[in-house]
Amino acid sequence: MKRTFLVLVLLALPALAARKPGAPLKPGLLNAFSKQQDVQMGQEAAAQVRQQQAILNNAFLKAYIDKVGLRIAETKEAKASGFPFSFEVVADPTINAFALPGGPMFIQTGLLAAVDNEAQLAGVIGHELSHVILRHGTHQASKATGLQMIAGLAGAAAGQGSIMGQLAAAGIGLGANSVLMKFSRDAETEADALGSHLMAESGYDPKEMARFFAKLSADGGARGPQFFSDHPNPENREQAIDLEVNTLPARTYGYQSGDFARMKTEVAKLPKVAPKPAAGAAPANTTAAPVTPDTNVSTTLKTATGQGFSISYPDNWQAYGENTVGLTVAPKNGVLSGGAVGLGVILNLTPNQPGKTANLTTDTAALLTQLKNDNPNMKVKANSVRTTVGTRAALQTVLTSNSPYGGEEQDTLLTVATSKGLISIVFVAPQNQAAAMQTNFARMVRSIKLPQ
Ligand SMILES: [Zn+2]
Incomplete structure (x- = not known):
């Protein structure tokens, strides 16, 4: 039984017709969290990620992803969101990247090794930042948690406790399959569309985002299983991005930071490390075994x-x-x-x-x-x-x-x-x-x- 009583009124709104290319993109109406709570939750979650994942200490690579990431974050739609975006590199050969609610983004070294050009990296960053701007994580958490959490969460936002702690108490962590980071196909399509705007405004060819996803999905997605587990691949992705870009003002693409080749050299020099099992940090109490309820009932x-x-x-x-x-x-x-x-x-x-x-x-x-x-x-x-x-x-x-x-x-x-x-x-x-x-x-x- 899903616990979504409070939000039922919103769920009962008529289903929106499919979005036309170029139509405005807005966060879903259903969200039990404030934008400040997105930020607080993201900062708490990022602290967990930093404890459990190997954040790479490489000044050049950190400066490089800041350069590309902040270029995307300085676009009109990203700035209008008001979220404080940040970028960190994780030493992990998995081809993946993820963004937490409110702005913290983590990029695996495997992704840096896999992109063919800087626009493809900008495409993944633009796509992830779009999930943040459109508040897809907390929208999904709202659908999953319902009313029970809200009063407690309001208290947490007032500095009385941890939002991640509250979510963990309801069984929602940051691990694999977390509702905070596992998106629906509709959310993917939206993140592609908004991501293409951010790329275009930054001078990166938006089609490179689609090209990179197509490359990962070749051979049945064998190269990017982790990425597609969190970001299901929408159908006709390249065509949808083309249609979206056609609605934008004509621009010239081809921006380059000039540091892409050195980034590749630095990544190639990194010591080899074993891949981490999951994209996000797993909460301590998560196990992979099938879950069964404890049916032992105390009569006290x-x-x-x-x-x-x-x-x-x-x-x-x-x-x-x-x-x-x-x-x-x-x-x-x-x-x-x-x-x-x-x-x-x-x-x-x-x-x-x-x-x-x-x-x-x-x-x-x-x-x-x-x-x-x-x-x-x-x-x-x-x-x-x-x-x-x-x-x-x-x-x-x-x-x-x-x-x-x-x-x-x-x-x-x-x-x-x-x-x-x-x-x-x-x-x-x-x-x-x-x-x-x-x-x-x-x-x-x-x-x-x-x-x-
Ligand atoms: Zn996505």
């Missing part, structure tokens, strides 16, 4: 409080989003990397619109519609029936959807209309655990306290 309970509601849960489980309108309780590995809940309970308050009161029947129907939009595989297994939570009238609806562990999951949704708004409580379990969890879930239902 402790209590977590949201905004006006509380639930008691097994004391070997963990609570996320306490004191906010969204609260999740889950066992170890109940919340997966990416933020999906595979085993646990998600409680949410959807506050009433000003001047409106919650209506159990219509608000539950609206919520079900929104959940179906957000979880395309979701099905209603049993229609809503009347029940109670404590003394309060409630509706219970049994749903099924795809489990993040594989196979099917059962989601039992309870909704209650309160003076503060509709409260929804989703009990999530893989289908093969649903029966075993019944006693535990029933105990938790009895413990729920709600506002009037």
Whole structure:
């Protein structure tokens, strides 16, 4: 079950038609983070990367990527973003580069060795900076985390804590497949388009970006598997970039810093090092083994409080989003990397619109519609029936959807209309655990306290 209740309103906006070449490129509307939080998150994440990756200490190469990178960062659209871009070289023969939210960019020496000309390097930098400018990382993190994080994140932005720490608590790290750095094909197409603008303005031929990606994707992507794992290759990439560039004012290309040949010589002289396993730094608790939830349920309970509601849960489980309108309780590995809940309970308050009161029947129907939009595989297994939570009238609806562990999951949704708004409580379990969890879930239902 994806936890995206707050953002459902935005998700319900009509899907945008495919973008025409030359049309404006703007960050997605759905973003739970402020631009300052992008910057804070990027700086925290960059500090982790510097601890876990070998930052190259080579004054010439650092000055060289600064020269090319800052030329791209000084373009009109990059400057207008206000993000503080920075560039570092990682001693790693993998052909890759990545940018973190808010501006820090890391370029592997393998990429420097692979580019045929400076425009190709500028193309990768322009593409990565475009992901930053268009805020693709935090847009995706917003889709993955939903409401639970937001109050906590606002506190983090005010200097009360670490955003990466908050994300890590929800199972989102910087490792391979992190939502912060693994982009959708649509995001790739946008980053190509904006990247081509940045290149053109800097005097680099934008077609070299497409040529470099085509070179990496030749032989089934054998040369750039890491890059394409994080940046899926859109179809007709070269043609799309051509169409985009045709909408820009005519310019002459062919800018050269003059240092490309020396860069190649310096890179060739570097001592050989073994490739790192992943593009970003892996959080300490990440393992490659398939994740399974801890189904060992303690019968000793402790209590977590949201905004006006509380639930008691097994004391070997963990609570996320306490004191906010969204609260999740889950066992170890109940919340997966990416933020999906595979085993646990998600409680949410959807506050009433000003001047409106919650209506159990219509608000539950609206919520079900929104959940179906957000979880395309979701099905209603049993229609809503009347029940109670404590003394309060409630509706219970049994749903099924795809489990993040594989196979099917059962989601039992309870909704209650309160003076503060509709409260929804989703009990999530893989289908093969649903029966075993019944006693535990029933105990938790009895413990729920709600506002009037
Ligand atoms: Zn990309």
